[in-house]
Amino acid sequence: MSQVLGQRRSITTARLSLLPPGLEHLPDLIRLKADEAVFGYMLHGTRTPERTREELEDDIDFWQVRGYGTWSVFLRETGEFLGIAGLMERPDGRGVAVRFALWPECRGKGYAREAARAALEFGHAVGLKRIIGVARETNLASRAVLADCGMRECGEFQHRGHRMVVFESLAPA
Template sequence: MDGLSRVESPQTVRTSRLTLRPVGPAHLADLTALKGDEAAFGLMLNGIRPPEAVARELADDMAFWAARGYGTWAVHLAADDAFLGIVALSERPDGRGVALRFALWPHTRGRGYAREAARAAIAFGHQQADLPRIIAIAREDNLASRAVLEDLGLRAVEDFPRDGIRMLVYESLRPAE
């Protein structure tokens, strides 16, 4: 990873173990690998992506950041800057609202990184981006993602079918001040 990927912005978020940086051109190779890996990205909406789709999505993600002030972060380990995956706040294509998404490399699972990144993204969304409601969608059978969402305090509020699979909609409401 070159020095450009470590450029800090006002939307960079730091936790005790992670650095979340808005995605940019320097992340293309990492994103292409992650989004092309079935184990890492197979359960995401629309599944794995070919390289040309990843490049288009990166351009869209950068434009989204510019327009909205929130979007997709590359998640890096603070200790050595290793790329772990992504966490995002993005508009759902089905009109349900702004949704939390996360996908990390399988070898990083079980260490609490997804939970830590998702918690930081939700806090950013409610506090810095002034989002009153953030949702997350998980397959009923994706127990790991559901456990992360429930541990973060999101609650299941509805469900819907997608391709014969029951999808659960969770929500986080901005705390009253």
């Protein structure tokens, strides 16, 4: 189920609430994006508080321009902040990518899969024909999430000495 917040939409899944980012999420995002165990694998690595604020402002603007973006992910039952998931244009020009970054204690509970599936469904529903996902070859957990969401491997590239695996999800015909 999705709900419109201005031009931004929230999503509710069985266990999660995905809310478009707002300034009220900044303290949680600063902690998340500074954590090496969470953002060490992400493109450009961990973030400073200043960079996190800039990215949040960019995320809010991105929603207004594109009609999709990154959500802050919360556990519906408790309201606990779990991380982020969503859709963003990759800066390397490869296309729109699904992304997710949740606290390490969330691993193994299916939250990343649930959030990534919701993001993919939303993206295809708003007209995105192809959505990619990128993970380091050694990041087996992220690769499993992408595969379990129905994405298929479609390529690879090297980034800073790491083999990156590209997955894709194509909109249903």
